[in-house]
Amino acid sequence: MEKVEYKSLNRLKNHQRKFNFFTVIFTIVAGLFTWISTLLSNVLMIESGMLVFTTALTILGVNLTLDLTVKSNTNSWIYVQSSLRTVSKETCEHKPSMLQGRLAKFFKKKWAHFLIIFPSFVVFYIVMVVGIIGYQGLDPAGISLVNFASDISWFLWFPLLWALTWIANGRTWCQTCPFSGQAEWLHRGHPWKKGRKIGLNLRWPMKYSTILYSAIGFSILTWVEEFYNIGGPGVPELTSVVLIYIATLELFVTLIFQDRTFCRTMCPLSAPLALTTMISPLGTFRVKDQEKCKTCTTKECMKGNQENYGCPWFASPGSRETAPMCGLASDCYKACPHDNIDWNVKKFPWLGDLNVGRKRFDLGLSVLILLGVVLFQFVNAIPAYTIIDQWLNHFTGWTYFSKAFTPGLSKYGYSNDGYPNPVDYTFINAIPVMIVYAISRMQKKVPFKLAFTSLSYSLVPIFASTILARNLPKLLGGALLIMNEISNPAGTGVNRGIYSTFWGGVLHSLGSDPVNATAEWWVLPLMELVIVFGVFLGMRASRGLSDTDGLDKRAYYSLVLGFGITFMVITYWMSSPASPNLPFYNPLIGNVLYNPLQAQPPF
Amino acid sequence: MEPMVFIDVDRCVGCFMCERACALARAIEINVNFKLAELVRPEDCTGCGACERACPYSCISVINHGVNISERAKVTLSRVRRNMSRRLVTIDDDATLREASKVMEMEGIGSLMIGSHIITETDVLNGWFSGKTLVKEVSKEAITIEGKSTVDEALQVMNEMNIGHLPVIEGNSIVGMFSIRDALRSMSVTSINEGLKVRSARKEEKARVHAMEVPLLSTGSTYGEVYDVLKMKGIKATIVGDGVVSIRDITKGVAEGKSQNDQVEPRTIKHFRGEDPLHAVIGYMMQHNVRHVPVIENDKLLLLSIREITSRTVWIHAI
Numbered sequence A: 001m002e003k004v005e006y007k008s009l010n011r012l013k014n015h016q017r018k019f020n021f022f023t024v025i026f027t028i029v030a031g032l033f034t035w036i037s038t039l040l041s042n043v044l045m046i047e048s049g050m051l052v053f054t055t056a057l058t059i060l061g062v063n064l065t066l067d068l069t070v071k072s073n074t075n076s077w078i079y080v081q082s083s084l085r086t087v088s089k090e091t092c093e094h095k096p097s098m099l100q101g102r103l104a105k106f107f108k109k110k111w112a113h114f115l116i117i118f119p120s121f122v123v124f125y126i127v128m129v130v131g132i133i134g135y136q137g138l139d140p141a142g143i144s145l146v147n148f149a150s151d152i153s154w155f156l157w158f159p160l161l162w163a164l165t166w167i168a169n170g171r172t173w174c175q176t177c178p179f180s181g182q183a184e185w186l187h188r189g190h191p192w193k194k195g196r197k198i199g200l201n202l203r204w205p206m207k208y209s210t211i212l213y214s215a216i217g218f219s220i221l222t223w224v225e226e227f228y229n230i231g232g233p234g235v236p237e238l239t240s241v242v243l244i245y246i247a248t249l250e251l252f253v254t255l256i257f258q259d260r261t262f263c264r265t266m267c268p269l270s271a272p273l274a275l276t277t278m279i280s281p282l283g284t285f286r287v288k289d290q291e292k293c294k295t296c297t298t299k300e301c302m303k304g305n306q307e308n309y310g311c312p313w314f315a316s317p318g319s320r321e322t323a324p325m326c327g328l329a330s331d332c333y334k335a336c337p338h339d340n341i342d343w344n345v346k347k348f349p350w351l352g353d354l355n356v357g358r359k360r361f362d363l364g365l366s367v368l369i370l371l372g373v374v375l376f377q378f379v380n381a382i383p384a385y386t387i388i389d390q391w392l393n394h395f396t397g398w399t400y401f402s403k404a405f406t407p408g409l410s411k412y413g414y415s416n417d418g419y420p421n422p423v424d425y426t427f428i429n430a431i432p433v434m435i436v437y438a439i440s441r442m443q444k445k446v447p448f449k450l451a452f453t454s455l456s457y458s459l460v461p462i463f464a465s466t467i468l469a470r471n472l473p474k475l476l477g478g479a480l481l482i483m484n485e486i487s488n489p490a491g492t493g494v495n496r497g498i499y500s501t502f503w504g505g506v507l508h509s510l511g512s513d514p515v516n517a518t519a520e521w522w523v524l525p526l527m528e529l530v531i532v533f534g535v536f537l538g539m540r541a542s543r544g545l546s547d548t549d550g551l552d553k554r555a556y557y558s559l560v561l562g563f564g565i566t567f568m569v570i571t572y573w574m575s576s577p578a579s580p581n582l583p584f585y586n587p588l589i590g591n592v593l594y595n596p597l598q599a600q601p602p603f
Numbered sequence B: 001m002e003p004m005v006f007i008d009v010d011r012c013v014g015c016f017m018c019e020r021a022c023a024l025a026r027a028i029e030i031n032v033n034f035k036l037a038e039l040v041r042p043e044d045c046t047g048c049g050a051c052e053r054a055c056p057y058s059c060i061s062v063i064n065h066g067v068n069i070s071e072r073a074k075v076t077l078s079r080v081r082r083n084m085s086r087r088l089v090t091i092d093d094d095a096t097l098r099e100a101s102k103v104m105e106m107e108g109i110g111s112l113m114i115g116s117h118i119i120t121e122t123d124v125l126n127g128w129f130s131g132k133t134l135v136k137e138v139s140k141e142a143i144t145i146e147g148k149s150t151v152d153e154a155l156q157v158m159n160e161m162n163i164g165h166l167p168v169i170e171g172n173s174i175v176g177m178f179s180i181r182d183a184l185r186s187m188s189v190t191s192i193n194e195g196l197k198v199r200s201a202r203k204e205e206k207a208r209v210h211a212m213e214v215p216l217l218s219t220g221s222t223y224g225e226v227y228d229v230l231k232m233k234g235i236k237a238t239i240v241g242d243g244v245v246s247i248r249d250i251t252k253g254v255a256e257g258k259s260q261n262d263q264v265e266p267r268t269i270k271h272f273r274g275e276d277p278l279h280a281v282i283g284y285m286m287q288h289n290v291r292h293v294p295v296i297e298n299d300k301l302l303l304l305s306i307r308e309i310t311s312r313t314v315w316i317h318a319i
């Protein structure tokens, strides 16, 4: 009997096995490439190798873990059966629609999406090139202030990515993303016309269909970024390599898997943006009338038709459950013959898409992993962290390896003795998971998996607000420098001090100090305010989640408040002037108490 | 080997295409709260793979290696839940027997539910003739059957317990009623196969095979007399004059407020001949909603009843 079952499952299993086999090959090749690159002492090759290697390793690691822990042949493990004590209503007629008048007409055009992507496409090509050929030197604080490539990426783009949460929604980035854009053009054979899809169009194995790769990928990419201080903004060519790596990987994946499989499962930004989209004021594309879809047999929004493609994100018809996966591609809007699709602005507090019937365990786990990444970015600005990290680096011998991975960077002013140590990085990353795990185990009324997922969902606003807060100093303290670079993107010839440039002068007069990588004092209250807002949303979300899933409200409140207050305190400490001349000085924390007017929020 | 249906809960958007594709087996349904396709009745899945082909996002994998699809389809279609009547008529505990008989008469059914209890025509008459007046005095705990049982299994229960109605349960609730009539009707839509060790009425079978001798009462018999005869012989109907009087007719009398000493009014039903083919008789019975027909054989009046057909012929188990 068992034998028969095994044999008949072969079709599924073989798919998984083949996938894993090629991933193993890929991992080994990338590992060898990285190793050879270290021997060759070529830092750009090492970085690329490391990025590819860690990506492949993530996929392999997740797959193997799933194979060991999950018996079933599907991804049913990501699904949490909710008790659904109260089902919140799906639609609200009063929501204002975006697709009216000109915008509606615009999105009906075939080339609309192309036009949206094109500008960012151009900018990012400039960035890739300028990053390689431009001026690479760093200032004494170890950051690059004259090269357009690294500055627009880390002073403007990255902070803006998180500001999008409340300006529009996270997936508006996906709408303009140049990497997936060009991959899609290649896959479809034309920037906007309908043709035959090229490539193998394989399906990502069902058992491994999860967004966990993305969350873990984000965590690992952040580690690489911190290691090379890419986002400092650091040596510009390192930024270019990251962009080239994403672009190439995406082109590669699109030729193997279906449509936007890369965006949905692998892209390191997919999980964070999916989460922030759940709490954004701007909704995603959504059907107007569910009843109409029930009787619709052509499903052109999903399958496409003669003229148009179906949803490349596998998200349509975009019920609340699939909202976080809608990349605003607008294909469904063009394809639906019944004009049944709209794009709405949500009602305050914009939490409608968070508390859905079908909760996802993997999404819950992603929140915690990502919150761990943010926690690390806060903690690493505290002196105590540096002390522990350095001790660990010497104790574990990691310093030796780190030297091997960063040859030739010191000539640009980059120095590193191993920060961040993988051990402490992993540990800090795992703190939120451990805490929520412990609290969920204590819940007696609700099954563990549901408790864990539901509690994690209440932390989405905390994640969104803290990651935005952490990036505010860069945005407000440095983004103006980009204005200098528009006329001189490569930054060549700028040898005089940055404050003698026009925009550098403006920034300096505002009180910020990019040369020392700190922002104006008033950025501190702003950061605190953003976190307070996140806590407020977290509390609101807690109430709804507790009503639907039946957990005690206090469990949510203690988590939201606990993390919220921790982040606020760390924000205050990390912005301290760290001056021994001021009272309440502590070498581990800096100034424990100080006048906020003296704050120096770090980049 | 059972077919296996795997559904990708990451990609599925609850678009109803698979549910629509599984129209025959109705094994897969969309859970509207979670916007998710679920295999709700795995025992009914035939492994046909229609859902897999219908899904626009290739969310479904059907493993049907070594599954005999048409064989499974036959079983699926012969499940009680597919052949029962969804109409469940209930009555109060405190209702009188006369009210109960009125409801039966009006709805054209032979049994009523009282919570998990049941009252049939026979119960009403037994009560009436033994001087009881209330439903609760004669109703009994119902013998039920699960929706996923086959018609064959249901008939076996009916014949063993000598009852004509089985309330159907799914999960913990009663969802319908399965009667002998439903069983007969199912024969016209399903062809029961040899694999189930059951065979259906053969074309060449004649009406006479199942016609039974019954007491012939004279016109002018009273309700009381007829009922006594029925009860004594353990039958559901008999011939009065050249018409038929069944339990149902007596129940109707109760409903109309007749007394036990009133004369019965026999129904005149077309007389068949012994050599008429059985399937023609069944057709007539289904069409005219009667459960008994008189059959003339060698100048004698016999009675052919549905019960005989279902219990003896159609469902003979090949051992």
Ligand code: SF4
Pocket: A287, A292, A293, A294, A296, A297, A298, A299, A300, A301, A302, A317, A335, A336, A337, A338, A339, A340, A341
């Ligand atoms: S094509 Fe239009 S009506 Fe049909 S399912 Fe899609 S959104 Fe609904």
Ligand code: SF4
Pocket: A284, A285, A310, A311, A312, A313, A314, A315, A316, A317, A318, A325, A326, A327, A328, A329, A330, A331, A332, A333
């Ligand atoms: S649901 Fe519509 S707008 Fe959203 S990704 Fe799919 S096709 Fe694009």
Ligand code: SF4
Pocket: B007, B011, B012, B013, B014, B015, B016, B017, B018, B019, B030, B036, B037, B054, B055, B056, B057, B058, B059, B060
């Ligand atoms: S057809 Fe596919 S996407 Fe649609 S409900 Fe069924 S499994 Fe889900």
Ligand code: SF4
Pocket: B003, B005, B021, B022, B025, B026, B027, B028, B044, B045, B046, B047, B048, B049, B050, B051, B052, B062
């Ligand atoms: S394989 Fe056939 S019977 Fe089974 S769920 Fe799919 S469509 Fe229904």
